[in-house]
Amino acid sequence: MLVISLSMNHSKSIHEKYKNYDEIYNLALKYLEKYHPSKKSLQVYLFRKVLDNQDTSLEKSKVMEMVNQCLEKLEENGILNDQLYSEIKSKNLLKRGYSVNKIRLHLLKKGINQDNLKNTIQKIYNDQVNPDLYSAIRICKKKRIGPYRPDANKELYYKKDMAVLARSGFNYEISKDVLSLDKKELSIYEKKL
Numbered sequence: 001m002l003v004i005s006l007s008m009n010h011s012k013s014i015h016e017k018y019k020n021y022d023e024i025y026n027l028a029l030k031y032l033e034k035y036h037p038s039k040k041s042l043q044v045y046l047f048r049k050v051l052d053n054q055d056t057s058l059e060k061s062k063v064m065e066m067v068n069q070c071l072e073k074l075e076e077n078g079i080l081n082d083q084l085y086s087e088i089k090s091k092n093l094l095k096r097g098y099s100v101n102k103i104r105l106h107l108l109k110k111g112i113n114q115d116n117l118k119n120t121i122q123k124i125y126n127d128q129v130n131p132d133l134y135s136a137i138r139i140c141k142k143k144r145i146g147p148y149r150p151d152a153n154k155e156l157y158y159k160k161d162m163a164v165l166a167r168s169g170f171n172y173e174i175s176k177d178v179l180s181l182d183k184k185e186l187s188i189y190e191k192k193l
Helices: 021-034 039-052 060-076 082-095 100-109 114-127 131-143 158-167 172-179 183-192
Strands: none
Touching: 021 039, 021 060, 039 060, 082 100, 082 114, 082 131, 100 114, 100 131, 114 131, 131 158, 131 172, 131 183, 158 172
16 A cells, blocks of 8 residues: 655745735845845835735725835835846846847836836947847847848748837837848947847
């Protein structure tokens, strides 16, 4: 007779109780050690974590008040900074081949306010001559489309390549310019990637 014994491994976080400001603040610090979230992302995480606690008897308004106090203290201490977050995140996304439009939408979803968003987008354009062109080239290189296809296949897959670039957030002009690059022009742009 075969007996299988299963042990229930519950993580500590299920049994932890976050009932006061200090516990929520420590939870925020633990999360910040591991991740670098935006203010809005951290707010949602903390709020859900406290409310998901099984034995919590706190009202939602009281929880939100404590979470907002934690966020204010983190901002005052310079631990949480949405402007820095948006600049770092936008540079990483740009290196991955995101268009400026797609970066803007991503940062909006993360709760970055309009002023920080405007400053970040302006900084992207100040740092690079044509960020969308270089990002589109990165996408083409990564997916091996457009100028990275063999010459015999370029005409066959032109519409599909345009669709890939459109779904990545690039406008028609940028897509057309990138797909029309020849090997010499491409090598010049690749040196700047």
